[in-house]
Amino acid sequence: MISRNLPEYLVIFGAAEVAGYVVVPVNFRLTAEEVLYVLKHSGAVAVFLEGAALVELGREIRPQVPDIRLWISIGDGVVDGYVNWSHWLESGQSEPPGWPVHENQPAYIFYTSGTTGRPKGAILPHQGQIGNVLVQAAELGLAREDRVLLVMPLHHVGGKWLSLVTLIRGATLIVFSTFDPEAVVKSASEQQITVTLMAPTMIYRMLKTEGLDLKRLQSLKTILYSSAPMAPDLLKEGIQVFGPIFAQVYGSTESGCVTWFAKSEHERALSSAEYGRLASAGRPALGVDLMIVDDYDNVVEPGKQGEVCVLAPWVFAGYWRNEEATRAAFLNGWLRMGDVGRIDEEGYVYILDRKNDxxxxxxxxxxxxxxxxxxxxxxxxxxxxxxxxxxxxxxxxxxxxxxxxxxxxxxxxxxxxxxxxxxxxxxxxxxxxxxxxxxxxxxxxxxxxxxxxxxx
Structure with a gap:
């Protein structure tokens, strides 16, 4: 699937989950060479593309992947050499397939962003993702009456998790194709948005974009942030502007939800005695065990720095077609996060940086x-x-x-x-x-x- 955020994206996810097909979301900003690598490495057999630019990209790489049997264009009009999305839906059957979908069967393969080299395909099975989403729904406290704004891309695991949490709780999901601060303020006001998930960079842009009337966001009761830590001073500014509505989830494509830093904990941390806690990622989420190990893989005491390792039912199953990387990712069954961190005496986790950085x-x-x-x-x-x-x-x-x-x-x-x-x-x-x-x-x-x- 190579597309911006669209309702069709969610339809493809849902249909594949029911039918037992594996979805491989692809970042639509990748170059032709990068997309070609993912298509070849994943063994894709069908490709969905949206928009004229991406269809043109498909034409460029199509001769190099002859094993792909189906190319589908999303959008109005008929594109030469592609099956139109609407026509394809009309030709399908309404009954679900008769074969079973097993709990350990892969649901998605998310290719990592490649911050350390060639992207690796993280295999996420069905059962693990259900557990991961249920825990996040419980931690977030999402209600049926909530209206959730999705601005994180669906090719990023954070966007996918938020969409699943929203659908499982029966809340309303408003999908944005791309992030734009002015459009977010306008939609949040008109649609009475109550919950959203943003990367810290997005929050920074919201705070720094001149002319934004952030007072229009009075319906917003939770801003969940993830993907990277926020500087305490910036977080403090955000709380002063938006109110005590910030919560943090720490995790990765491979790990799922690892820690949770609740809104109430952010508010307490603003007191002078606990201000430094704003730099933390919270405490381990329900069902998660976490330890810090040194360079010799020995568990260290609270306060000591080392690599973060986690154990949880929803940790990924390994890297697609990469046994060496899979072995390197685990320590006696514990997932190596690749982050340097520490735990304080009260169980709060502090992520200091990527180990490779x-x-x-x-x-x-x-x-x-x-x-x-x-x-x-x-x-x-x-x-x-x-x-x-x-x-x-x-x-x-x-x-x-x-x-x-x-x-x-x-x-x-x-x-x-x-x-x-x-x-x-x-x-x-x-x-x-x-x-x-x-x-x-x-x-x-x-x-x-x-x-x-x-x-x-």
Whole structure:
């Protein structure tokens, strides 16, 4: 399925779930080469495309995947060489197929965003996804009367989970094809939206877009955020603007829901004694066991840093056609999250950074997210991405890629001087490069791998 968010996307998901077919959602922003890799690797036999641009992309790659038997165009009109969506529906049968769908059978294969290289296809079985969604529905407290706005892409597992949670609870789902702050405010006001899920980048854009009348969002009672941590100062600003309506879910394509940070916990954390807890991802969700291990796979004490590992009934079944990566993903049955984190004495989990993004400079560990949070607290910095680059003296040095706000006259020294007042000297960027934009994935997460590749 290669499409923006559309009602047809949900129809395809639902029909495939009932019939036992496996859905492979594909990011519609990928290049032809990237799409071709997913189609070949997954062994796809049918492709659904939406819009003229994607149909043209299909024409480009179609000769290279002769095993795909069915190409369907979604939208009005007949496209040469494609089966029209409406005509295809009319030719089908209304009765469900007669074969059983087993609980351990794959429901979806979600290809990871490729932040660490070639995307890998995460296999998500039926039973695990049902358990995952039921837990999230319970944690979220969604009611039948709720009206849920879907702005996260359905090719991202967060968008899929929210749609399933909404449908399971019998609530109303309003689907946006793409994210636009002005359209969100207008729709949320007119449709009386009560719940939505956003990536932190989306929330940031809502707060920083000039001219938005955020007072129109009075019906909104829950903003769930995921995909990346939020800087505490930005989260505090969000709570001041929207009210105490923020909740966080931490997880990944492979893990499903891992931790939950409830609205009430955000509100308590605003007190001076617990302000630092705004940096946490909450506590393990229902049904989840979590541990932190060191570089030798030994469990560490609370407060110590290490790799986050989880055990839950809905953890993925492995990577499609990649046994080596599957073996590397598990530690005695526990899923390695690939994140560096710690747990405090009360069970709150803090995600410090991706393990592969850790910078070691002069023997000291530096987490890029901490440097990025400091940079983003500057009123003239719009976006920031931090990576380690080779350095003869230090092994690696901290380099910051910075997008300035319009009209800013900041120079590299201004940026480093600002950081010195907020970070240890070893964490301060030794090099600052101003750029017009940062490479991101489909939910706005900065692709540090791309930044490093540009330095090679």
């Amino acid at each position: 850790l910078i070691i400079t002069g023997g000291e560990n530096v987490y890029p997210s901490a440097v990025e949070a400091a940079l983003l607290s500057h009123p003239e910095i719009e976006e920031a991405g931090v990576v380690g680059v080779p350095d003869i003296e230090w092994g690696e040095k901290v380099k910051a890629f910075v997008v300035l706000k319009d009209g800013s006259r900041l120079g590299p020294k201004d940026v480093t001087d600002f950081c010195r007042g907020r970070l240890g000297s070893h964490k301060c960027p030794r090099e600052v490069q101003f750029v017009r934009e940062l490479p991101k994935n489909s939910v706005g997460k900065v692709l540090r791998r791309k930044l490093r590749e540009n330095q090679a």
